[in-house]
Amino acid sequence: MMLSVKLSALKESRAHEYVLRFMFGGACTVLAGVIAKRFGPEVGGLFLAFPAIFPAGASLIESHEKRRKREAGMNGTRRGREAASLDAAGAALGAIGLVGFAAVVWFGLSRWNAAGVIAGATAVWSLVSVGLWMLRRHRHVHMPR
Amino acid sequence: MGRRGAMQELLVRFAIGGVVVSLFAMLGDVFRPKSFAGLFGAAPSIALATLGLTIAHDGKGYAAVEARSMILGAAAFCLYAASVSWALMRYKRSTLATTLTLMPVWLGTSVGVLLLALVRR
Numbered sequence: 001m002m003l004s005v006k007l008s009a010l011k012e013s014r015a016h017e018y019v020l021r022f023m024f025g026g027a028c029t030v031l032a033g034v035i036a037k038r039f040g041p042e043v044g045g046l047f048l049a050f051p052a053i054f055p056a057g058a059s060l061i062e063s064h065e066k067r068r069k070r071e072a073g074m075n076g077t078r079r080g081r082e083a084a085s086l087d088a089a090g091a092a093l094g095a096i097g098l099v100g101f102a103a104v105v106w107f108g109l110s111r112w113n114a115a116g117v118i119a120g121a122t123a124v125w126s127l128v129s130v131g132l133w134m135l136r137r138h139r140h141v142h143m144p145r
Numbered sequence: 146m147g148r149r150g151a152m153q154e155l156l157v158r159f160a161i162g163g164v165v166v167s168l169f170a171m172l173g174d175v176f177r178p179k180s181f182a183g184l185f186g187a188a189p190s191i192a193l194a195t196l197g198l199t200i201a202h203d204g205k206g207y208a209a210v211e212a213r214s215m216i217l218g219a220a221a222f223c224l225y226a227a228s229v230s231w232a233l234m235r236y237k238r239s240t241l242a243t244t245l246t247l248m249p250v251w252l253g254t255s256v257g258v259l260l261l262a263l264v265r266r
Contacts (some may be wrong), residue, residue, distance in 0.1 A: 029162020090183020
């Protein structure tokens with residue numbers, strides 16, 4: 001499957017699902033700050049990579065896929081689970097990019113301008129994540145089974 | 146910082162975190178295939194939402210220590226997400242049940258390795 005952008009997918013999410021994501025995101029950000037204040041930056045830092053929104057996001061993907069199949073007259077349970085599994089495989093690659101992001105911030109903050117370091121770290125996350133995804137896809141397409 | 150100031154900071158964190166996490170989630174919604182969209186599930190959303198505030202209030206040194214621990218948290222996230230991907234295909238349970246049941250993989254790995262590193266220091 002080619003990489004594509006489907007803006008109409010935004011209409012598939014219902015209003016309460018957007019609210020849920022906002023609340024989860026806000027709550028986890030507050031939680032990370034509170035834990036850092038209470039237990040120090042070493043423990044608090046772990047929670048900057050807390051997979052907080054991931055369960056909700058993966059569940060939404062499963063329910064969207066099931067809904068789509070149900071509308072086409074099929075069950076969709078298996079397809080929903082497969083879609084969530086693929087999403088999780090992508091998140092595993094994104095998490096390796098997240099290691100790169102954190103390493104750049106750790107190394108760069110004491111040396112360079114903070115805004116530049118954060119922008120650079122975000123670029124590293126994008127490059128590592130997308131690079132690994134492309135590599136995996138290339139292997140998947142070209143490797144003999 | 147007074148009680149009122151602390152409350153304001155929490156509200157600002159909540160609002161920024163909500164917006165940044167929602168934006169990355171929306172990016173994940175619009176991309177296809179699903180494995181590519183999944184990358185955004187591990188976007189640095191919480192870090193982007195909080196690092197600026199942390200640097201402003203506690204300084205670059207404090208934020209750098211957080212980032213060093215974040216490396217462990219992110220590695221644990223990779224293990225957790227890979228476990229979820231495998232378990233969803235292997236055990237045929239619902240996604241919510243699987244993701245929540247396996248959450249101790251993230252917590253155990255990240256806290257365990259951090260404690261090990263602190264003890265050995």
